[in-house]
Structure formats: structure tokens, C-alpha cells
Amino acid sequence: MQLFRYSTSIYGGGDTVIGASWDLLPWFVAAGAAFIVVHAVARAISSRAGKPH
Amino acid sequence: MPVMSASQANMSVASAQAASARAESGRIRRHHLADRLYHWAMAACVLTLMATAFLPIIGYKFEWLGLHWTTGVALTALVAVHVVRAVIWQDFWAMVIDAVDIRNGWRLVARAVGGKGPAPGMPGKYNGLQKLYHTGIAVLVLAIIATGLLMLLKIDTPLWRRDPYRLSNDDWGVVYALHGFAAMGLITLVMIHIYFAIRPDEWRLTRSMFRGWITRAEYDEHHDKRRWKAEEAR
Numbered sequence: 001m002q003l004f005r006y007s008t009s010i011y012g013g014g015d016t017v018i019g020a021s022w023d024l025l026p027w028f029v030a031a032g033a034a035f036i037v038v039h040a041v042a043r044a045i046s047s048r049a050g051k052p053h
Numbered sequence: 054m055p056v057m058s059a060s061q062a063n064m065s066v067a068s069a070q071a072a073s074a075r076a077e078s079g080r081i082r083r084h085h086l087a088d089r090l091y092h093w094a095m096a097a098c099v100l101t102l103m104a105t106a107f108l109p110i111i112g113y114k115f116e117w118l119g120l121h122w123t124t125g126v127a128l129t130a131l132v133a134v135h136v137v138r139a140v141i142w143q144d145f146w147a148m149v150i151d152a153v154d155i156r157n158g159w160r161l162v163a164r165a166v167g168g169k170g171p172a173p174g175m176p177g178k179y180n181g182l183q184k185l186y187h188t189g190i191a192v193l194v195l196a197i198i199a200t201g202l203l204m205l206l207k208i209d210t211p212l213w214r215r216d217p218y219r220l221s222n223d224d225w226g227v228v229y230a231l232h233g234f235a236a237m238g239l240i241t242l243v244m245i246h247i248y249f250a251i252r253p254d255e256w257r258l259t260r261s262m263f264r265g266w267i268t269r270a271e272y273d274e275h276h277d278k279r280r281w282k283a284e285e286a287r
């Protein structure tokens with residue numbers, strides 16, 4: 001997986017960065033989903049632990 | 054000794070009753086109408102920008118550019134108004150992380166990992182994590198706006214002609230990369246924002262973004278009165 005999108009100049013030389021790689025898009029979505037799941041589980045556990053027996 | 058006429062006495066009684074009724078209504082103003090309108094206009098712009106940016110990338114092809122750049126210009130104007138309003142008319146420091154927030158955060162973490170330290174104090178209008186979130190989204194949106202305004206040099210519009218040679222290819226690569234990374238980061242933060250907005254235990258905050266107020270009981274339960282001197286909602 002690459003961090004950037006590249007283009008190759010028709011005049012030769014190395015590749016040029018033309019932007020962020022869109023392959024990373026699912027990772028950003030996954031990061032949001034992971035935060036939500038972890039927070040929801042943590043809050044559920046803490047609220048259950050806080051309830052009087 | 055001052056003498057009060059019957060009509061003055063009636064007015065005093067009426068105003069006292071009105072004040073009493075407001076107090077009994079128990080509503081604390083959290084967001085003025087202007088701020089709620091700003092929030093929802095910004096939300097509409099951000100969702101439109103995300104849709105026009107990412108739907109074509111994941112396969113839904115349409116003429117996205119015109120709607121994208123015009124919405125971006127609208128978002129820029131909204132954010133400019135918000136910044137001026139926050140600095141001049143609102144309590145700017147209410148949204149800035151301070152030493153008390155850091156101490157509260159430290160106490161929260163210490164207790165969460167099993168420590169027995171003192172309980173964290175109540176927040177003011179916003180808690181430390183809300184301020185941290187606002188800082189993060191401000192950085193991303195400002196980065197998107199700055200790079201997006203530069204990218205307008207690449208397109209012809211009714212207002213200006215394109216001039217893509219202002220920057221080198223390498224510099225354009227940096228601009229596009231920053232725009233892309235900030236936009237993808239915005240997806241993460243918007244997901245988290247919507248998650249908190251629909252959580253039942255945060256519903257009072259979501260309601261306040263629709264109706265402008267929280268109840269007196271919610272204010273007493275969740276906020277430090279010394280850090281947020283609230284006003285009654287009318």
C-alpha cells in the first residue's frame with residue numbers, strides 16, 4: 001500500500017507526487033469505526049461496573 | 054421614601070413573575086440561533102464536500118467538480134464568519150484546552166486504569182475531549198480550506214481564469230496530498246461526531262444544537278458553574 005499517488009513525467013526523471021493515495025480511504029473509515037466500537041464497549045463496561053449490586 | 058404607583062407595582066409584580074417563570078422553566082441557553090445555523094450550514098457543506106469528493110472515488114461517477122468547489126467557497130465564508138464571531142462576540146477561551154482540562158483528563162485516566170486518585174472536576178461549557186475534538190477538526194478544516202483555495206487556481210470559473218503555473222509540480226503534489234489526507238481524516242472525525250450526537254447519554258447536547266438549550270438539571274449535573282456562567286434561555 002502506498003501513501004501517495006504518483007505520476008511519471010513524459011520528460012523523464014523520477015515520479016512526482018500528485019496527491020494522497022485513495023487506497024488509504026478504508027483505513028480512515030476503519031479508524032472511525034474502531035474508535036466507536038472501543039468507546040461504546042468501554043462505556044458499557046464502565047456503566048455496568050458503576051451500577052449498585 | 055420612594056413611592057410606587059399602582060401601575061408601577063403591577064409592572065414590578067409582572068416582571069418578577071416573568072423572571073420566576075423563566076427560572077422555573079429551567080432552561081439554560083447553550084447555543085444562540087446564529088451558532089446553531091452556522092453548525093448546520095457547516096454540516097451541510099462538509100457532507101456535500103465529502104460526497105462530491107469521495108463518491109466518484111469509490112465508483113459513483115458524476116459531474117462533481119462544480120458542486121465541490123462552490124460548496125468549498127461557501128464553507129470558507131462560513132468558517133471566516135465563525136472565526137470572527139468566536140474571537141469578537143463569543144467566549145473564545147471556552148473552547149481552548151486549559152490546565153484544569155489537562156488535570157481532569159489526567160485524573161480520569163488515572164481512575165480508569167484502577168487508580169484511587171481524586172475525582173476529575175466538572176467541565177465548563179465544553180469538556181476537555183470536546184475541546185480536543187474541536188482543535189482537531191479546526192486544523193483539518195483550515196488545512197482543507199487553505200489547500201482548496203490554492204486548488205481553485207487549477208480551474209476556470211466565472212470569476213477567474215485558471216493559472217496552474219503559479220506552483221511547481223512538486224508543490225502542487227504537496228497541496229493535493231495535504232488536501233487528500235485532511236479530507237480522509239475528516240471522515241474519521243465526522244463519524245466520531247455523529248456517534249456522540251446519537252448516543253443517548255449525550256442527547257442533551259444534540260438537542261441543544263437543535264433547540265438551543267439544556268435543562269437546569271442537566272446544567273447542574275454536568276457543568277461547573279464557576280467555569281461556565283450560564284444564562285437562562287428565554
